[in-house]
Amino acid sequence: MKVETTRFGKVDVNDAEMIVFPSGILGFPECKQYTLVPHPGGGPCQWLQSCDTPEIAFVICEPQMFVPDYRINIRIEDLAPVGAISLDEARVWAIMRVPPRPEKPTLNLAGPLILNPTRRLGMQFVVNGGNWSHRHEIG
Amino acid sequence: MLVLTRGREESIVLGDDIVVTIVDIRGDKVRLGIDAPRETVILRKEVYDAIRQENLDAAGVDPQDLGDLDNLLGNS
Numbered sequence: 001m002k003v004e005t006t007r008f009g010k011v012d013v014n015d016a017e018m019i020v021f022p023s024g025i026l027g028f029p030e031c032k033q034y035t036l037v038p039h040p041g042g043g044p045c046q047w048l049q050s051c052d053t054p055e056i057a058f059v060i061c062e063p064q065m066f067v068p069d070y071r072i073n074i075r076i077e078d079l080a081p082v083g084a085i086s087l088d089e090a091r092v093w094a095i096m097r098v099p100p101r102p103e104k105p106t107l108n109l110a111g112p113l114i115l116n117p118t119r120r121l122g123m124q125f126v127v128n129g130g131n132w133s134h135r136h137e138i139g
Numbered sequence: 140m141l142v143l144t145r146g147r148e149e150s151i152v153l154g155d156d157i158v159v160t161i162v163d164i165r166g167d168k169v170r171l172g173i174d175a176p177r178e179t180v181i182l183r184k185e186v187y188d189a190i191r192q193e194n195l196d197a198a199g200v201d202p203q204d205l206g207d208l209d210n211l212l213g214n215s
Contacts, residue, residue: 027191028198056198077177097197108197111190126182126190134193 004054008037013051019115021122022081026111031056034122045096048113063094063107066138070094070109072127081123082116091115097135110134 003011013035021032033051044065050056063070074087084090092114094107109132115122143151150160156176163170173181 025194026187027194057200058194058197059200075177080178095194095197096200097193098200099196108190108193110186111193124190124194126180126186128182128186134189 001051003035003049003051005037005049005057006055007047007057008040008049011035011037011049016120018051019048019120019122021124023123025058025113025124026126028053028056048093048095059096059098060093060113061096061107063092063109063112066107067109067136070132072112072125072130072132074114074125078125079114079116082114082121083119084114084116084121089116089118091117096138104137104139106133106135106137108134109136 001013001015003013005011017035019034019036021034024030024032028050031050031052034048035051037047037049037057039045039047039059045059045061048058048060072087072092076085079085079087079090082090092112094109094112096105096107098105109127110130111124111126111134113122114125145151145161147161147164150158152158157179158174160172160174161169162172175181
């Protein structure tokens with residue numbers, strides 16, 4: 001299918017590349033279908049583009065690229081929404097906020113995205129009572 | 140908003156499977172115990188609000204910010 005996007009024009013997405021967030025992402029309950037778009041400039045980040053709403057896209061990355069000691073505690077039952085049976089099977093991403101300079105970009109380490117790559121299911125997991133900030137400065 | 144008065148060790152029931160119990164009251168703090176199905180997401184509201192607002196801010200990254208992002212990634 002063709003997905004309209006405000007940033008990347010029309011993007012070709014086949015069903016196998018679609019990622020479904022059954023509960024959406026906090027603040028965007030209506031947007032459940034996403035696809036990954038490589039960052040045009042290359043590097044470790046990609047875009048998680050909504051297939052439902054052209055203007056909604058998140059810059060995401062593997063948090064360990066910037067924060068090597070990043071770990072989260074997650075119970076097996078917390079992974080049920082993505083059908084993953086262990087964190088080993090899941091991939092963890094952080095959403096990056098990129099404010100205008102001179103403010104530094106930040107990673108949301110308190111609300112990582114969890115993806116089951118096999119079933120193409122995603123969720124946002126909110127770390128309860130952890131020490132990771134939702135605005136962890138990088139760069 | 141529904142407002143109920145409850146004392147220590149008294150509970151309220153939300154639907155069929157969630158029970159919220161007043162465990163302790165000390166000064167201006169109340170300790171709550173929550174029995175809910177394991178898949179129920181339970182969060183302090185300020186945490187929920189912070190993550191939600193952060194998502195809203197992050198979704199608004201402008202294509203013009205891409206240059207900054209490239210610089211950042213190039214330097215990292």
